[in-house]
Amino acid sequence: MIASCYFYMAFVPIYIVILGFTIVIDYFAGIYIEKATSLRLRKVLLIISLTANIGVLAFFKYFNFLNSAFDGLLSYSSHHSPFPYLTFLLPIGLSFHTFQAMSYTIEVYRGNHKAEKHFGIYALYVMFYPQLVAGPIERPQNMLWQFHSNHKYDFENLKSGLMQMAFGLFKKVVIADRLAEIVDRAYANPSAQNGKTVLIVAILYSFQIYCDFSAYSDIGIGAARTMGFKLMDNFNMPYLSQSIGEFWRRWHISLSTWFRDYLYIPLGGSHVTTGKKYLNLIIVFLISGLWHGANVTFIIWGALHGILLILENIKNGIAGKSHKNNQPPFFVRALKTVGIFLLVTLAWIFFRSPDLKTAGIILGKIFSYSIAGPLNHDVANLSVLIFCFFVIAVMMIKEYFFLIIPTKNTFKFYFIFVSLLLLSYFFGVFNHKQFIYFQF
């Protein structure tokens, strides 16, 4: 608990007060929801808890976005918003720990989990430092019992945790940050690039964001593992998906299941009319986009995924009647995987672009004749590209055969662990680049 407080305060110490405020509210809300006999009171308490969490999130993350939209509206009548813009930094990991806290009160409200009586343990559930900043967004069912358990020093846990952390470090500094250099150069001046260059950069960004985010999850899960805690998996080879639905079952699993359990299903899920189901999907993905950031690019990214999922549902509805249970041949499956990857890559363009104009330029270039032009070697020289594709292939093969490197054999553990550290040092890029998801 002390380590978690210190970890959180290392960014902006005073923000611990805000986190403390929501922890206290949720802690007491949980206890009183459990005690309350009337449904009405339980609902009121849940609403208080959710309002506190969403209120803090909205204030810090969306105030300027809403104020700017309001300003835009008023500008038609030559007026300006009377509210000043906020200039302070966003509390680190706000979207993550807010969602984790909300999952607790919702689960207590639903009667799926008992309220936590121990304040320290509840606070630790929200603040547990390995996953505080960028997830996985945990559930009370998976975490609270672990905090009550006695964790003894276990060498096997230590080895397995360290190995996962080392692989996360490798993915971050060797792959993600090397790719970031190429991607950042291209996005800094997209007009100067041709179609081929931006297409390759867009593909590289897909791997950059995967390696960056899954690396953080690996490091977080590994760090928890060294202390004997088991966090949920957050990724499962998402780029091998053969459908958008499958992609979302493999990408940022803790967030997509959160939206499924606490938004999609309460909205009616798929047990409603087809039109309502599609509306629910769009709502969920729009909110998912907004969760990532207060920018129209994230909203479009979310909307694109929602639309693709709806189209997929329509297609499956038609195809399901004629081709039920037919496993397509390998090359068709491979083609589907490539197709889904490319669709996801096109959507990532909105996610990465600082504004719609940049996204428009990049998409315009990809779908222009300049796609046949030569690669811009100022953005990426050939040796760097070959290296990047090589390490990406190595990573994919490793993850295909074993998500977690086995560590039972101590000699093998030391050999692989030290090799990963050496490779990370010698081929890593150390330019103090933060994890992409830290901003959320």
Next chain:
Amino acid sequence: MRKLSAYIVLVVVGLIYVAGCNQTITNKIQEYKAKDNPYLNSDRYRYGDLYGMSYLSYFRKSYNPGPPIKMIECSCTPKIDLYTVSDSYIWPAFTSKKYYYGVDKLDNLISSHHEKFKINLDSAKINVLMLEFTERNVAYMLEDEGYMDNILNAPDKDKKTESASQELNPQQIQAKSPGNKLSAILASIKQFRTVIFDYIFNININSNLEFNLTDNSILSPIKELKADMNYKLFNAVDDNVKISDKGDQLFYTPTVDTLDIMSAFRFISDKEKDTLVSRLNSIYFNYKKNGFARVYLTIVPNPISMLSPNYHSLTYNHLLERIQNSPSLKMPFINLLPVFSREKNRVYLKSDSHWNHNGASIWQKEFNSRLETLLKTGSK
């Protein structure tokens, strides 16, 4: 046994972390490393500041500062009090008055707005101010209001009569006012909180840990191996460094990056240049008015401006020439451009953003000729 090892590791790591958090301990370590120690001392500046950023082995091997700067043997009676307001080109190299002709007292002031200048003139002496910039930081400094405020107020007579011990900090001023006792208490709490936070959440923790743990000459070969490998395989070097087209000279990235205020390739309008000249004139007239016999300006050319003005087909902004050739400029200047253009290949270090001893000696000779003339004419 494993448990014991784990505890030992925990204690050792904890101590390293505490040392990294504590700036006093880190400074002590830094002092220790600065001493002559074959394994633990730092190589960060030993072979040039850009070598210390890039760790490319070629530049350690090619490090050659040139013959040492000579001290002046002068049979004259020293009468000049010399004040230099300079950056890292001058103050670390010219630390003694013996480098200058006829100088009785030398006061090196470092031109950073974080330092408060104090200039106390002795009216019996010939007071000279030497204001030095490098081409890369002339706009950066002169466009900084903090620097301008500092330099324009340095010779202020009212300020200089107040000794440092008489100065009151904001808390003391507040405490003296009876109505502000609460504010003073709050200010003290704030100050206490700041000290605690600085110790526990030191913002320099990462660089301190890196310095304490890895900035040792014994580890330099490993750093060089990484740097050489990345350069040969990916043509990649540290972000702070650029390599000349021929591969034999390092340049400081801000002097190349067209968006950086220090860049030799940033577009500088005539209006911006005129503002810089006007600010130089304000400084000049201010110091003249406050009793200085002479105020000289030196702008040292950037290595990239002399050695590679067409770097990657970028357009050099010729800022130095434009300032020096401006008819509005009133401040006399030491013109290094002709000699530096001629001698460009021997005046800069290959692995550093500064000049070498040859370059420094050229400046010293030019400046001392001014001092010699001044002493001979005896004007105040």
